Amino acid sequence: MFIIKSDDCYGLLDMEQHTAYIKNERISIPLNSVFEPGDTIKLRSKTFVILNPDPQFFYRISGRRTQTILPVDAAYIIYTGSINGSKKILESGVGTGNLSYSILNSINASGKLVSVDIDKQNIENARKNVYSLINPNNWELINGDIKTFKTEELFDTIILDMPEPWECVDNLKNNLKFGGYFITYSPTFNQAEKNVLSLNKNNFTVLETVELIKRNILVRENATRPDNNIIGHTAFITIAVKLNVL
Protein backbone atom coordinates (compact mmCIF):
# COMPACT_ATOMS: atom_id res chain seq x y z
CA MET A 1 0.00 0.00 0.00
CA PHE A 2 1.23 3.50 -0.86
CA ILE A 3 0.14 6.95 0.23
CA ILE A 4 -0.73 9.41 -2.55
CA LYS A 5 -0.66 13.18 -2.14
CA SER A 6 -1.92 16.02 -4.33
CA ASP A 7 -1.79 19.76 -3.53
CA ASP A 8 -4.91 19.54 -1.40
CA CYS A 9 -5.57 15.94 -0.38
CA TYR A 10 -4.16 12.55 0.55
CA GLY A 11 -5.28 9.08 -0.44
CA LEU A 12 -4.19 5.46 -0.75
CA LEU A 13 -2.93 3.46 -3.70
CA ASP A 14 -3.37 -0.31 -3.48
CA MET A 15 -1.27 -1.88 -6.24
CA GLU A 16 -2.53 -5.41 -5.40
CA GLN A 17 -6.13 -4.36 -6.01
CA HIS A 18 -5.18 -1.81 -8.69
CA THR A 19 -7.30 0.73 -6.90
CA ALA A 20 -6.78 4.26 -5.57
CA TYR A 21 -8.86 5.59 -2.68
CA ILE A 22 -9.39 9.35 -2.40
CA LYS A 23 -11.79 10.54 0.28
CA ASN A 24 -14.77 8.19 -0.31
CA GLU A 25 -14.02 7.52 -3.95
CA ARG A 26 -12.53 4.30 -5.43
CA ILE A 27 -10.68 4.73 -8.69
CA SER A 28 -9.50 1.74 -10.77
CA ILE A 29 -5.91 1.77 -11.99
CA PRO A 30 -4.99 -0.02 -15.28
CA LEU A 31 -3.96 -3.63 -14.53
CA ASN A 32 -0.64 -3.36 -16.36
CA SER A 33 0.48 -0.17 -14.57
CA VAL A 34 3.46 -0.23 -12.20
CA PHE A 35 4.12 2.53 -9.67
CA GLU A 36 6.84 3.11 -7.09
CA PRO A 37 7.40 5.76 -4.41
CA GLY A 38 8.54 9.00 -6.02
CA ASP A 39 6.43 8.41 -9.17
CA THR A 40 3.45 10.57 -9.97
CA ILE A 41 -0.01 9.44 -11.06
CA LYS A 42 -2.86 11.43 -12.62
CA LEU A 43 -6.29 10.75 -11.11
CA ARG A 44 -9.44 12.75 -11.84
CA SER A 45 -7.27 15.41 -13.55
CA LYS A 46 -5.10 15.90 -10.43
CA THR A 47 -1.46 14.91 -10.11
CA PHE A 48 -0.59 12.79 -7.05
CA VAL A 49 2.90 11.97 -5.75
CA ILE A 50 3.34 8.37 -4.59
CA LEU A 51 4.81 8.08 -1.10
CA ASN A 52 5.92 5.30 1.22
CA PRO A 53 3.37 4.54 3.99
CA ASP A 54 5.47 6.35 6.61
CA PRO A 55 4.17 7.38 10.06
CA GLN A 56 4.12 11.11 9.26
CA PHE A 57 1.25 10.50 6.79
CA PHE A 58 -0.83 8.20 9.00
CA TYR A 59 -3.07 10.92 10.47
CA ARG A 60 -3.82 12.20 6.96
CA ILE A 61 -5.44 8.97 5.81
CA SER A 62 -6.69 7.27 8.99
CA GLY A 63 -10.36 7.19 9.87
CA ARG A 64 -10.45 9.27 13.04
CA ARG A 65 -12.74 8.65 16.03
CA THR A 66 -10.60 10.35 18.70
CA GLN A 67 -8.03 13.09 19.14
CA THR A 68 -4.79 11.70 17.82
CA ILE A 69 -1.10 12.36 18.45
CA LEU A 70 0.32 14.42 15.58
CA PRO A 71 3.79 13.85 14.07
CA VAL A 72 5.64 16.53 16.05
CA ASP A 73 4.57 15.03 19.39
CA ALA A 74 4.82 11.42 18.18
CA ALA A 75 8.39 11.99 16.97
CA TYR A 76 9.41 13.45 20.34
CA ILE A 77 7.83 10.57 22.25
CA ILE A 78 9.57 8.01 20.03
CA TYR A 79 12.92 9.78 20.55
CA THR A 80 12.74 10.52 24.28
CA GLY A 81 11.10 7.18 25.04
CA SER A 82 13.99 5.48 23.23
CA ILE A 83 11.54 3.42 21.20
CA ASN A 84 13.61 1.36 18.81
CA GLY A 85 15.04 -2.10 18.05
CA SER A 86 13.70 -4.94 20.18
CA LYS A 87 12.11 -2.73 22.88
CA LYS A 88 8.90 -3.80 24.58
CA ILE A 89 6.40 -0.96 24.73
CA LEU A 90 3.06 -0.57 26.52
CA GLU A 91 0.66 2.20 25.45
CA SER A 92 -2.87 3.26 26.35
CA GLY A 93 -5.24 4.41 24.89
CA VAL A 94 -5.05 3.41 21.30
CA GLY A 95 -7.47 6.04 19.94
CA THR A 96 -7.03 6.38 16.20
CA GLY A 97 -3.77 4.39 16.25
CA ASN A 98 -1.41 7.14 15.20
CA LEU A 99 1.09 6.61 18.03
CA SER A 100 0.71 2.82 17.66
CA TYR A 101 1.66 3.09 14.00
CA SER A 102 4.71 5.27 14.80
CA ILE A 103 5.84 2.78 17.45
CA LEU A 104 5.33 -0.23 15.15
CA ASN A 105 7.46 1.52 12.54
CA SER A 106 10.23 2.16 15.08
CA ILE A 107 10.66 -1.28 16.67
CA ASN A 108 11.84 -4.42 14.88
CA ALA A 109 10.28 -7.90 14.66
CA SER A 110 11.83 -8.87 18.04
CA GLY A 111 10.27 -5.82 19.67
CA LYS A 112 6.68 -5.74 20.86
CA LEU A 113 3.88 -3.23 21.28
CA VAL A 114 1.01 -3.90 23.68
CA SER A 115 -1.83 -1.39 23.24
CA VAL A 116 -4.74 -1.19 25.69
CA ASP A 117 -8.00 0.70 25.13
CA ILE A 118 -11.24 0.66 27.06
CA ASP A 119 -13.35 1.30 23.96
CA LYS A 120 -13.92 -1.68 21.62
CA GLN A 121 -14.84 0.50 18.65
CA ASN A 122 -11.66 2.56 19.00
CA ILE A 123 -9.65 -0.67 19.05
CA GLU A 124 -11.34 -1.94 15.88
CA ASN A 125 -10.92 1.42 14.16
CA ALA A 126 -7.21 1.63 15.07
CA ARG A 127 -6.70 -1.98 13.95
CA LYS A 128 -8.34 -1.20 10.60
CA ASN A 129 -6.26 1.97 10.16
CA VAL A 130 -2.96 0.22 10.90
CA TYR A 131 -3.72 -2.97 8.93
CA SER A 132 -4.67 -0.90 5.90
CA LEU A 133 -0.93 -0.12 5.68
CA ILE A 134 1.07 -2.90 7.40
CA ASN A 135 0.57 -6.39 8.87
CA PRO A 136 2.46 -6.32 12.18
CA ASN A 137 2.98 -9.64 14.00
CA ASN A 138 4.40 -7.92 17.10
CA TRP A 139 1.30 -5.89 18.06
CA GLU A 140 -1.07 -7.04 20.82
CA LEU A 141 -4.29 -5.04 20.99
CA ILE A 142 -6.19 -5.46 24.23
CA ASN A 143 -9.66 -4.21 25.12
CA GLY A 144 -9.45 -3.24 28.79
CA ASP A 145 -9.15 -0.54 31.44
CA ILE A 146 -5.51 0.48 31.87
CA LYS A 147 -6.26 1.57 35.45
CA THR A 148 -6.80 -2.07 36.46
CA PHE A 149 -4.84 -3.79 33.66
CA LYS A 150 -2.70 -6.69 34.91
CA THR A 151 0.18 -8.36 33.11
CA GLU A 152 3.37 -10.23 34.03
CA GLU A 153 5.28 -8.53 31.21
CA LEU A 154 8.10 -6.08 31.83
CA PHE A 155 8.32 -3.09 29.46
CA ASP A 156 11.10 -0.69 28.44
CA THR A 157 8.69 2.21 27.97
CA ILE A 158 5.10 2.96 28.98
CA ILE A 159 3.09 5.74 27.32
CA LEU A 160 -0.30 6.95 28.52
CA ASP A 161 -2.57 9.10 26.36
CA MET A 162 -5.90 8.78 28.19
CA PRO A 163 -7.83 11.02 30.59
CA GLU A 164 -6.26 10.15 33.99
CA PRO A 165 -2.68 8.86 33.64
CA TRP A 166 -1.92 9.76 37.28
CA GLU A 167 -4.43 7.11 38.40
CA CYS A 168 -2.44 4.42 36.53
CA VAL A 169 1.13 5.00 37.73
CA ASP A 170 0.83 2.87 40.86
CA ASN A 171 -0.83 0.02 38.91
CA LEU A 172 1.78 -0.02 36.11
CA LYS A 173 5.04 0.88 37.85
CA ASN A 174 6.03 -2.76 38.50
CA ASN A 175 5.67 -3.51 34.78
CA LEU A 176 8.40 -1.02 33.86
CA LYS A 177 12.12 -1.85 33.96
CA PHE A 178 14.37 0.21 36.23
CA GLY A 179 15.66 3.08 34.09
CA GLY A 180 12.64 2.65 31.78
CA TYR A 181 10.61 5.64 30.57
CA PHE A 182 7.10 6.50 31.72
CA ILE A 183 5.57 9.09 29.40
CA THR A 184 2.26 10.87 29.86
CA TYR A 185 0.41 12.93 27.27
CA SER A 186 -2.26 15.25 28.67
CA PRO A 187 -3.90 18.38 27.23
CA THR A 188 -4.40 20.46 30.41
CA PHE A 189 -2.09 21.97 33.04
CA ASN A 190 -4.12 20.32 35.80
CA GLN A 191 -3.61 16.88 34.27
CA ALA A 192 0.12 17.48 33.68
CA GLU A 193 0.52 18.58 37.31
CA LYS A 194 -1.27 15.50 38.64
CA ASN A 195 0.86 13.28 36.40
CA VAL A 196 4.11 14.75 37.76
CA LEU A 197 2.97 14.56 41.41
CA SER A 198 1.95 10.93 40.98
CA LEU A 199 5.22 10.00 39.24
CA ASN A 200 7.26 11.69 42.00
CA LYS A 201 5.29 9.84 44.68
CA ASN A 202 5.94 6.49 42.94
CA ASN A 203 9.76 6.64 42.77
CA PHE A 204 10.19 8.14 39.35
CA THR A 205 12.39 11.07 38.51
CA VAL A 206 10.71 13.46 36.09
CA LEU A 207 13.08 14.59 33.37
CA GLU A 208 10.80 17.23 31.88
CA THR A 209 7.31 18.35 30.99
CA VAL A 210 7.12 20.04 27.59
CA GLU A 211 4.73 21.51 25.06
CA LEU A 212 5.92 21.44 21.45
CA ILE A 213 4.85 24.19 19.08
CA LYS A 214 5.41 23.68 15.36
CA ARG A 215 5.28 26.62 12.95
CA ASN A 216 4.95 25.79 9.26
CA ILE A 217 6.53 28.15 6.73
CA LEU A 218 4.94 28.80 3.33
CA VAL A 219 7.82 29.08 0.91
CA ARG A 220 7.05 31.10 -2.24
CA GLU A 221 9.40 33.23 -4.29
CA ASN A 222 9.74 36.67 -2.64
CA ALA A 223 6.79 35.90 -0.33
CA THR A 224 8.03 33.36 2.20
CA ARG A 225 6.22 33.69 5.50
CA PRO A 226 4.69 31.65 8.37
CA ASP A 227 1.46 29.80 7.56
CA ASN A 228 -1.73 31.45 8.87
CA ASN A 229 -3.07 28.09 10.01
CA ILE A 230 -1.16 27.33 13.17
CA ILE A 231 -1.78 24.26 15.28
CA GLY A 232 -1.55 25.90 18.68
CA HIS A 233 -1.76 23.74 21.75
CA THR A 234 -1.84 19.95 21.51
CA ALA A 235 -0.79 18.50 24.87
CA PHE A 236 1.86 18.45 27.59
CA ILE A 237 4.33 15.60 27.43
CA THR A 238 5.92 14.44 30.67
CA ILE A 239 8.91 12.10 30.57
CA ALA A 240 9.98 10.26 33.71
CA VAL A 241 12.50 7.54 34.52
CA LYS A 242 11.87 4.70 36.97
CA LEU A 243 14.38 4.77 39.83
CA ASN A 244 15.95 1.65 41.26
CA VAL A 245 14.61 2.20 44.77
CA LEU A 246 13.42 -0.65 46.96
Ligand SMILES: C[S@@+](CC[C@H](N)C(=O)[O-])C[C@H]1O[C@@H](n2cnc3c(N)ncnc32)[C@H](O)[C@@H]1O
Ligand atom coordinates in the same frame (compact mmCIF):
# COMPACT_ATOMS: atom_id res chain seq x y z
C1 LIG B 1 -6.92 10.73 22.83
S1 LIG B 1 -7.24 9.05 22.53
C2 LIG B 1 -5.66 8.35 22.25
C3 LIG B 1 -5.09 8.75 20.92
C4 LIG B 1 -3.92 7.90 20.45
N1 LIG B 1 -2.76 8.03 21.29
C5 LIG B 1 -3.57 8.21 19.01
O1 LIG B 1 -2.39 8.55 18.72
O2 LIG B 1 -4.45 8.11 18.15
C6 LIG B 1 -7.64 8.48 24.15
C7 LIG B 1 -8.04 7.01 24.19
O3 LIG B 1 -8.01 6.57 25.55
C8 LIG B 1 -9.02 5.59 25.71
N2 LIG B 1 -9.28 5.46 27.15
C9 LIG B 1 -9.95 6.30 27.97
N3 LIG B 1 -9.92 5.84 29.25
C10 LIG B 1 -9.25 4.66 29.22
C11 LIG B 1 -8.90 3.69 30.21
N4 LIG B 1 -9.26 3.85 31.50
N5 LIG B 1 -8.20 2.59 29.81
C12 LIG B 1 -7.84 2.42 28.53
N6 LIG B 1 -8.15 3.30 27.55
C13 LIG B 1 -8.83 4.41 27.88
C14 LIG B 1 -10.18 6.11 24.86
O4 LIG B 1 -11.09 5.09 24.53
C15 LIG B 1 -9.44 6.70 23.66
O5 LIG B 1 -9.35 5.75 22.62
